[in-house]
Amino acid sequence: MIHNTVTVAHISDLHLAGRHDRRSLAFLDRMLRHFNERKIDHLVITGDLFDTYLPAEWPVMREKLMEYDFCSWERTTLIPGNHDLISIEEEMRIYNALNPFPGSRKRALQDRLSGFFAVFGDLMGGDSELRKGFPYVKVLRFPLVSLAFVGVNSVWPWHRSDNPLGARGFVDPAELRALSQPGVAEALRGSFVIGLCHHALRVYGTSSPIDQAFDWTMELINRDEYLAVMQALRTNVILHGHFHRFQTYAMGGVQIVNGGSFRYGPDRYSEMVIGKEGSFAQRFVTLS
Numbered sequence: 001m002i003h004n005t006v007t008v009a010h011i012s013d014l015h016l017a018g019r020h021d022r023r024s025l026a027f028l029d030r031m032l033r034h035f036n037e038r039k040i041d042h043l044v045i046t047g048d049l050f051d052t053y054l055p056a057e058w059p060v061m062r063e064k065l066m067e068y069d070f071c072s073w074e075r076t077t078l079i080p081g082n083h084d085l086i087s088i089e090e091e092m093r094i095y096n097a098l099n100p101f102p103g104s105r106k107r108a109l110q111d112r113l114s115g116f117f118a119v120f121g122d123l124m125g126g127d128s129e130l131r132k133g134f135p136y137v138k139v140l141r142f143p144l145v146s147l148a149f150v151g152v153n154s155v156w157p158w159h160r161s162d163n164p165l166g167a168r169g170f171v172d173p174a175e176l177r178a179l180s181q182p183g184v185a186e187a188l189r190g191s192f193v194i195g196l197c198h199h200a201l202r203v204y205g206t207s208s209p210i211d212q213a214f215d216w217t218m219e220l221i222n223r224d225e226y227l228a229v230m231q232a233l234r235t236n237v238i239l240h241g242h243f244h245r246f247q248t249y250a251m252g253g254v255q256i257v258n259g260g261s262f263r264y265g266p267d268r269y270s271e272m273v274i275g276k277e278g279s280f281a282q283r284f285v286t287l288s
Contacts, residue, residue: 006145008194009040010270012241012259013048015083018057025064027266032068034287040271042140042147043070046241046259047081047155047198053112058119065123076123077138081198081241082155082167085112105157113153124151135175137184139191144276148191150179150233154199154220169199169220169242176222176229185233192274195230195238200258201251203243218243227252236278239270246270246284257282 011031016024035043049061065071086109117124117133125136134153139146154169178184199220220226230238237255246260246268259270267287274280 003142004144005273005275006041006142006147007038008042008044008147008272008274009035009038010044010046010239010257010259010272011262012046012198012239013081013244013261013263014045015048015051015261015263016057016060017051018054019060024263024266025060027262028064029067030287031262031266031269032064032070035070036068041142042074043076044149044194044196044239044259045076045078046196046239047079048083048241048261049078049081050084051263052083053085055112055115055119058116062119071123073122073138074140077149077151077196078120078123079151079196079198080113080116080120080153080155082169084116085109085155086157109155109157113155134172135179137187139187145274146191147274148188148193149196150188150193150230150235151196152176152179152226154197154226156221165217167218167242169197169218170222171197171220171226173222173225176225179229179233188233192278192280193233193235193237195233195235195254197226197238197240198242200240200243201227201238201256202249227254230254236280237272237282248282255282260284 050057062071065076070076125138134151136151138149152171152175154171156168156170201220201223203218231252231254235254237257239257239259241259243258244261244264245258247258249256257270260268269285270282271285272280272282
Protein backbone atom coordinates (compact mmCIF):
# COMPACT_ATOMS: atom_id res chain seq x y z
CA MET A 1 0.00 0.00 0.00
CA ILE A 2 1.38 3.40 -1.04
CA HIS A 3 0.88 6.17 1.50
CA ASN A 4 0.26 9.74 0.36
CA THR A 5 2.16 11.26 3.28
CA VAL A 6 5.41 10.89 5.22
CA THR A 7 5.48 11.22 9.02
CA VAL A 8 8.57 12.67 10.71
CA ALA A 9 9.11 12.61 14.48
CA HIS A 10 11.44 15.21 16.00
CA ILE A 11 13.08 15.04 19.42
CA SER A 12 15.95 17.03 20.87
CA ASP A 13 18.13 17.60 23.91
CA LEU A 14 18.04 14.15 25.45
CA HIS A 15 21.00 14.99 27.73
CA LEU A 16 21.69 11.34 28.46
CA ALA A 17 24.24 10.76 31.22
CA GLY A 18 25.43 7.51 29.66
CA ARG A 19 24.76 3.82 30.01
CA HIS A 20 24.01 4.14 33.72
CA ASP A 21 21.23 6.69 33.10
CA ARG A 22 18.58 4.00 33.40
CA ARG A 23 15.65 6.34 33.94
CA SER A 24 16.24 8.35 30.76
CA LEU A 25 17.03 5.23 28.74
CA ALA A 26 13.76 3.67 29.90
CA PHE A 27 11.92 6.77 28.73
CA LEU A 28 13.76 6.52 25.40
CA ASP A 29 12.67 2.89 25.08
CA ARG A 30 9.10 3.99 25.59
CA MET A 31 9.36 6.75 23.00
CA LEU A 32 11.00 4.57 20.34
CA ARG A 33 8.39 1.85 20.88
CA HIS A 34 5.71 4.49 20.40
CA PHE A 35 7.32 5.61 17.14
CA ASN A 36 7.17 2.07 15.82
CA GLU A 37 3.56 1.70 16.91
CA ARG A 38 2.75 4.97 15.15
CA LYS A 39 4.67 3.76 12.08
CA ILE A 40 6.85 6.86 12.04
CA ASP A 41 8.71 7.04 8.73
CA HIS A 42 11.69 9.06 9.92
CA LEU A 43 13.21 10.30 13.17
CA VAL A 44 15.12 13.57 13.55
CA ILE A 45 17.28 14.38 16.60
CA THR A 46 18.61 17.95 16.75
CA GLY A 47 21.52 17.56 19.13
CA ASP A 48 22.49 17.27 22.78
CA LEU A 49 22.16 13.53 22.73
CA PHE A 50 24.34 13.51 25.85
CA ASP A 51 24.71 15.87 28.78
CA THR A 52 28.42 16.47 28.25
CA TYR A 53 31.24 15.31 26.01
CA LEU A 54 31.17 11.53 26.55
CA PRO A 55 32.55 9.81 23.43
CA ALA A 56 32.87 6.47 25.21
CA GLU A 57 29.09 6.54 25.79
CA TRP A 58 28.05 7.49 22.24
CA PRO A 59 27.53 3.83 21.22
CA VAL A 60 24.70 3.66 23.77
CA MET A 61 22.60 5.85 21.49
CA ARG A 62 23.37 3.71 18.46
CA GLU A 63 22.41 0.58 20.39
CA LYS A 64 19.03 2.05 21.33
CA LEU A 65 18.33 3.16 17.77
CA MET A 66 19.38 -0.25 16.48
CA GLU A 67 17.14 -2.05 18.97
CA TYR A 68 14.08 -0.33 17.49
CA ASP A 69 15.22 -0.41 13.85
CA PHE A 70 16.03 3.31 13.68
CA CYS A 71 19.81 3.03 13.28
CA SER A 72 19.97 3.52 9.53
CA TRP A 73 20.37 6.32 7.01
CA GLU A 74 16.78 5.81 5.87
CA ARG A 75 15.21 5.94 9.35
CA THR A 76 17.12 8.60 11.33
CA THR A 77 18.88 11.92 10.76
CA LEU A 78 20.73 13.77 13.51
CA ILE A 79 23.18 16.55 14.34
CA PRO A 80 25.31 17.21 17.44
CA GLY A 81 24.66 19.87 20.06
CA ASN A 82 27.04 21.84 22.22
CA HIS A 83 26.74 19.38 25.11
CA ASP A 84 27.83 16.54 22.83
CA LEU A 85 31.11 18.26 21.97
CA ILE A 86 31.96 20.54 24.91
CA SER A 87 32.81 19.80 28.54
CA ILE A 88 32.80 23.06 30.49
CA GLU A 89 34.74 21.53 33.38
CA GLU A 90 37.45 20.33 31.03
CA GLU A 91 37.62 23.65 29.20
CA MET A 92 38.06 25.53 32.47
CA ARG A 93 40.81 23.18 33.63
CA ILE A 94 42.68 23.55 30.35
CA TYR A 95 42.26 27.32 30.33
CA ASN A 96 43.47 27.77 33.88
CA ALA A 97 46.41 25.43 33.38
CA LEU A 98 47.56 26.28 29.87
CA ASN A 99 45.57 29.29 28.61
CA PRO A 100 45.59 27.90 25.04
CA PHE A 101 45.00 30.07 22.01
CA PRO A 102 41.44 30.16 20.59
CA GLY A 103 42.72 28.44 17.45
CA SER A 104 43.67 25.39 19.46
CA ARG A 105 40.13 25.16 20.84
CA LYS A 106 38.72 25.32 17.33
CA ARG A 107 40.99 22.47 16.23
CA ALA A 108 40.04 20.47 19.31
CA LEU A 109 36.35 20.97 18.52
CA GLN A 110 36.92 19.83 14.94
CA ASP A 111 38.63 16.70 16.24
CA ARG A 112 35.63 15.99 18.46
CA LEU A 113 33.27 16.61 15.57
CA SER A 114 35.26 14.12 13.48
CA GLY A 115 34.86 11.60 16.29
CA PHE A 116 31.12 12.23 16.35
CA PHE A 117 30.98 11.56 12.61
CA ALA A 118 32.94 8.35 13.08
CA VAL A 119 30.10 7.06 15.28
CA PHE A 120 27.03 8.68 13.72
CA GLY A 121 28.13 9.61 10.19
CA ASP A 122 25.96 6.96 8.55
CA LEU A 123 22.90 8.78 9.91
CA MET A 124 23.93 12.15 8.50
CA GLY A 125 25.53 12.90 5.12
CA GLY A 126 24.34 11.83 1.72
CA ASP A 127 27.44 9.90 0.61
CA SER A 128 30.85 8.84 1.86
CA GLU A 129 32.37 12.26 1.22
CA LEU A 130 29.60 14.31 2.79
CA ARG A 131 29.64 12.09 5.87
CA LYS A 132 33.04 13.48 6.73
CA GLY A 133 31.74 16.85 7.79
CA PHE A 134 29.28 19.70 7.63
CA PRO A 135 27.24 20.89 5.95
CA TYR A 136 25.41 17.88 4.62
CA VAL A 137 22.47 17.33 2.31
CA LYS A 138 20.47 14.14 2.61
CA VAL A 139 17.62 13.37 0.21
CA LEU A 140 15.10 10.62 0.98
CA ARG A 141 12.71 9.59 -1.75
CA PHE A 142 9.44 8.04 -0.69
CA PRO A 143 6.84 6.85 -3.24
CA LEU A 144 5.00 10.20 -3.41
CA VAL A 145 7.16 12.56 -1.33
CA SER A 146 10.81 13.59 -1.50
CA LEU A 147 12.40 14.86 1.74
CA ALA A 148 15.69 16.76 1.87
CA PHE A 149 17.56 17.44 5.10
CA VAL A 150 20.14 20.23 5.20
CA GLY A 151 22.30 19.85 8.30
CA VAL A 152 24.76 22.38 9.69
CA ASN A 153 26.98 22.41 12.75
CA SER A 154 26.24 25.36 15.03
CA VAL A 155 28.48 24.35 17.96
CA TRP A 156 31.04 27.08 18.66
CA PRO A 157 34.22 26.54 20.71
CA TRP A 158 34.26 27.56 24.35
CA HIS A 159 35.84 30.96 25.07
CA ARG A 160 36.33 32.66 28.41
CA SER A 161 34.67 35.94 27.36
CA ASP A 162 32.81 35.25 24.09
CA ASN A 163 31.31 31.87 24.96
CA PRO A 164 31.77 31.30 28.70
CA LEU A 165 29.01 28.68 29.01
CA GLY A 166 29.80 27.00 25.72
CA ALA A 167 26.16 27.54 24.73
CA ARG A 168 26.40 30.29 22.09
CA GLY A 169 26.19 29.04 18.53
CA PHE A 170 27.82 29.98 15.25
CA VAL A 171 27.61 28.39 11.80
CA ASP A 172 30.98 28.50 10.05
CA PRO A 173 30.76 30.87 7.05
CA ALA A 174 32.47 28.16 4.99
CA GLU A 175 29.42 25.96 5.58
CA LEU A 176 27.09 28.72 4.44
CA ARG A 177 29.20 29.32 1.32
CA ALA A 178 29.10 25.62 0.52
CA LEU A 179 25.31 25.60 0.77
CA SER A 180 25.14 28.67 -1.47
CA GLN A 181 26.70 26.82 -4.42
CA PRO A 182 24.22 26.48 -7.32
CA GLY A 183 24.41 22.70 -7.29
CA VAL A 184 22.88 22.52 -3.81
CA ALA A 185 19.64 24.26 -4.77
CA GLU A 186 19.44 22.04 -7.83
CA ALA A 187 19.84 18.91 -5.70
CA LEU A 188 16.97 20.08 -3.49
CA ARG A 189 14.60 20.87 -6.32
CA GLY A 190 11.31 19.05 -5.97
CA SER A 191 11.91 18.08 -2.34
CA PHE A 192 10.34 19.23 0.89
CA VAL A 193 13.38 20.91 2.46
CA ILE A 194 14.04 20.62 6.21
CA GLY A 195 16.89 22.60 7.76
CA LEU A 196 18.58 21.16 10.85
CA CYS A 197 20.43 23.38 13.33
CA HIS A 198 20.97 22.73 17.02
CA HIS A 199 20.80 26.35 18.20
CA ALA A 200 17.55 28.29 18.39
CA LEU A 201 16.90 31.14 16.00
CA ARG A 202 14.89 32.82 18.72
CA VAL A 203 15.18 32.46 22.48
CA TYR A 204 13.17 34.87 24.67
CA GLY A 205 13.55 37.94 22.47
CA THR A 206 12.02 40.38 24.98
CA SER A 207 13.12 43.77 26.30
CA SER A 208 13.76 42.39 29.78
CA PRO A 209 17.44 42.78 30.75
CA ILE A 210 17.41 39.35 32.39
CA ASP A 211 15.96 37.73 29.26
CA GLN A 212 18.43 39.59 27.06
CA ALA A 213 21.35 38.39 29.16
CA PHE A 214 20.10 34.81 28.87
CA ASP A 215 19.55 35.26 25.13
CA TRP A 216 23.19 36.32 24.73
CA THR A 217 24.46 33.12 26.36
CA MET A 218 22.26 30.94 24.10
CA GLU A 219 22.07 32.83 20.81
CA LEU A 220 22.94 31.72 17.31
CA ILE A 221 25.36 34.56 16.58
CA ASN A 222 25.02 34.60 12.79
CA ARG A 223 21.35 33.72 12.75
CA ASP A 224 20.52 36.21 9.99
CA GLU A 225 23.17 34.83 7.65
CA TYR A 226 22.04 31.26 8.29
CA LEU A 227 18.40 32.18 7.75
CA ALA A 228 19.24 33.95 4.47
CA VAL A 229 20.85 30.79 3.12
CA MET A 230 17.87 28.71 4.21
CA GLN A 231 15.56 31.14 2.45
CA ALA A 232 17.64 30.95 -0.71
CA LEU A 233 17.33 27.15 -0.61
CA ARG A 234 13.53 27.49 -0.32
CA THR A 235 13.55 25.69 3.00
CA ASN A 236 10.07 24.69 4.13
CA VAL A 237 10.81 24.27 7.82
CA ILE A 238 13.78 24.49 10.20
CA LEU A 239 14.03 22.11 13.15
CA HIS A 240 16.18 22.93 16.18
CA GLY A 241 16.57 22.32 19.90
CA HIS A 242 18.88 23.94 22.49
CA PHE A 243 16.24 26.20 24.10
CA HIS A 244 14.17 23.74 26.11
CA ARG A 245 10.73 24.81 24.95
CA PHE A 246 8.32 23.02 22.66
CA GLN A 247 7.28 25.83 20.33
CA THR A 248 6.67 26.89 16.76
CA TYR A 249 7.31 30.27 15.18
CA ALA A 250 8.25 31.80 11.84
CA MET A 251 11.08 34.03 10.67
CA GLY A 252 11.50 35.45 7.21
CA GLY A 253 8.71 33.32 5.85
CA VAL A 254 10.27 30.07 7.12
CA GLN A 255 8.40 27.92 9.62
CA ILE A 256 10.53 26.90 12.62
CA VAL A 257 9.94 24.13 15.16
CA ASN A 258 11.73 23.90 18.50
CA GLY A 259 11.85 20.27 19.57
CA GLY A 260 12.04 21.18 23.26
CA SER A 261 13.89 18.81 25.56
CA PHE A 262 13.39 15.08 25.87
CA ARG A 263 15.25 15.26 29.18
CA TYR A 264 12.60 17.47 30.75
CA GLY A 265 9.64 16.34 28.66
CA PRO A 266 10.28 12.65 27.92
CA ASP A 267 6.65 12.05 27.00
CA ARG A 268 6.45 14.74 24.30
CA TYR A 269 7.70 15.16 20.75
CA SER A 270 7.00 17.07 17.55
CA GLU A 271 5.31 15.31 14.66
CA MET A 272 5.17 16.51 11.07
CA VAL A 273 3.01 14.92 8.41
CA ILE A 274 4.22 15.90 4.95
CA GLY A 275 2.21 15.45 1.78
CA LYS A 276 2.59 16.07 -1.90
CA GLU A 277 3.16 19.56 -3.26
CA GLY A 278 4.82 20.70 -0.03
CA SER A 279 1.80 20.50 2.24
CA PHE A 280 2.49 19.67 5.88
CA ALA A 281 0.91 19.71 9.30
CA GLN A 282 2.79 19.90 12.60
CA ARG A 283 1.68 19.14 16.13
CA PHE A 284 3.19 18.31 19.51
CA VAL A 285 2.22 14.85 20.68
CA THR A 286 2.06 13.83 24.34
CA LEU A 287 2.21 10.14 25.15
CA SER A 288 -0.65 8.90 27.29
